[in-house]
Amino acid sequence: MPATVIDITASLDGFVAGPDASVEHPLGRGGERLHEWAYDSAAWRARHGETGGETGVDDEAIREQITGMGAVVMGRRMFSGGSGPWEDDPMADGWWGDEPPFGVPVFVVTHHRRAPLEKGGTTFVFVTDGVEAAHAQARTAAGERNISVGGGADVVQQLLAAGLVDKLRLHVAPILLGDGVRLFERLDPGRLRFEPQRVVHSPRATHVHYLVHR
Amino acid sequence: MPATVIDITASLDGFVAGPDASVEHPLGRGGERLHEWAYDSAAWRARHGETGGETGVDDEAIREQITGMGAVVMGRRMFSGGSGPWEDDPMADGWWGDEPPFGVPVFVVTHHRRAPLEKGGTTFVFVTDGVEAAHAQARTAAGERNISVGGGADVVQQLLAAGLVDKLRLHVAPILLGDGVRLFERLDPGRLRFEPQRVVHSPRATHVHYLVHR
Numbered sequence: 532m533p534a535t536v537i538d539i540t541a542s543l544d545g546f547v548a549g550p551d552a553s554v555e556h557p558l559g560r561g562g563e564r565l566h567e568w569a570y571d572s573a574a575w576r577a578r579h580g581e582t583g584g585e586t587g588v589d590d591e592a593i594r595e596q597i598t599g600m601g602a603v604v605m606g607r608r609m610f611s612g613g614s615g616p617w618e619d620d621p622m623a624d625g626w627w628g629d630e631p632p633f634g635v636p637v638f639v640v641t642h643h644r645r646a647p648l649e650k651g652g653t654t655f656v657f658v659t660d661g662v663e664a665a666h667a668q669a670r671t672a673a674g675e676r677n678i679s680v681g682g683g684a685d686v687v688q689q690l691l692a693a694g695l696v697d698k699l700r701l702h703v704a705p706i707l708l709g710d711g712v713r714l715f716e717r718l719d720p721g722r723l724r725f726e727p728q729r730v731v732h733s734p735r736a737t738h739v740h741y742l743v744h745r
Numbered sequence: 746m747p748a749t750v751i752d753i754t755a756s757l758d759g760f761v762a763g764p765d766a767s768v769e770h771p772l773g774r775g776g777e778r779l780h781e782w783a784y785d786s787a788a789w790r791a792r793h794g795e796t797g798g799e800t801g802v803d804d805e806a807i808r809e810q811i812t813g814m815g816a817v818v819m820g821r822r823m824f825s826g827g828s829g830p831w832e833d834d835p836m837a838d839g840w841w842g843d844e845p846p847f848g849v850p851v852f853v854v855t856h857h858r859r860a861p862l863e864k865g866g867t868t869f870v871f872v873t874d875g876v877e878a879a880h881a882q883a884r885t886a887a888g889e890r891n892i893s894v895g896g897g898a899d900v901v902q903q904l905l906a907a908g909l910v911d912k913l914r915l916h917v918a919p920i921l922l923g924d925g926v927r928l929f930e931r932l933d934p935g936r937l938r939f940e941p942q943r944v945v946h947s948p949r950a951t952h953v954h955y956l957v958h959r
Contacts, residue, residue: 543955544930544932705955706934708934714758715758718923719923720923727919727949727951735941737941739917741757
């Protein structure tokens with residue numbers, strides 16, 4: 532049964548980006564430290580066209596994210612910098628370069644219409660009628676494989692609120708950010724139940740898998 | 746080497762008590778769900794004078810907290826309901842009944858002077874010159890054993906900020922509270938580093954042990 536799986540990294544104090552996030556510093560002040568657990572892993576390096584790297588728990592966490600992935604849903608700011616019209620966005624082609632590390636269709640939730648964008652083996656499709664519509668398109672595209680959701684917090688919250696998430700793989704970086712973008716906000720506490728399914732850790736992160744019940 | 750160890754339970758969204766905490770509902774709205782992982786365990790029941798109960802990961806988490814404990818530091822509201830003068834506090838003798846489950850000296854951080862209180866095998870000592878003073882007294886009382894800190898969030902934050910914590914055992918209940926008392930606040934993000942040391946889980950909680958570096 533194909534699942535919708537969130538993979539997201541938060542600080543110990545619950546932030547997915549630090550304070551003062553901007554086009555220049557999309558992860559906010561100190562936020563690049565969130566993902567230090569990933570950068571040296573063999574799977575991350577391979578995904579970004581590099582060789583070598585570490586194996587182990589953190590590497591395995593990346594591999595699990597990629598395995599079985601048939602489509603991606605992401606927020607506008609995870610694709611590029613802005614939130615206004617595309618013609619005003621200096622990052623209109625996205626953060627992901629000419630060889631985005633997806634290789635499956637990516638559905639970008641945005642308020643601004645735009646034709647699909649092909650980059651390497653990845654097609655970005657821009658969906659303007661909301662997260663649920665993006666999820667439905669991703670469902671069709673993914674077929675028997677999983678839908679992967681990596682952020683931002685807004686998209687994650689909307690999918691959780693809509694009852695569309697089967698699994699949350701929460702990667703907790705053992706740092707404090709103090710302020711920034713919170714992962715869990717604007718959710719009805721009574722409507723979601725999480726069930727810990729698996730936990731592993733390295734010195735750089737804990738990786739907690741939750742089944743999501745609603 | 747005797748350590749100062751925090752054992753505290755937080756929700757997935759980082760709260761140690763829900764909204765609208767009061768003397769009647771010290772854990773706030775929904776907050777009693779935080780500790781559901783503990784109530785059925787054999788160690789919890791034994792600590793509260795009952796027999797039976799479950800063994801396993803959650804039970805072990807309680808046992809670890811008790812083992813090697815030589816003194817406790819807690820905040821005023823974890824001892825009783827109020828924060829004003831004792832004579833105005835309907836819970837002046839505390840939540841803990843005639844047989845408090847500590848059996849070691851407990852140092853209560855408060856703004857209001859009061860003579861020590863003996864209950865069962867537990868002596869509560871009221872410390873009015875701050876968290877660091879309470880910690881120093883606990884250090885002397887604990888000798889070669891550990892200082893256990895169970896909350897509230899204020900005391901935890903002050904001890905972390907003062908660099909007096911060696912280990913954080915964070916018990917994460919897989920629920921959202923949406924609002925309430927946050928565990929991590931008012932801390933300087935750059936001054937603390939946490940290192941995951943061990944993680945285990947049951948369907949009811951994840952138990953994450955961090956070494957705390959400063």
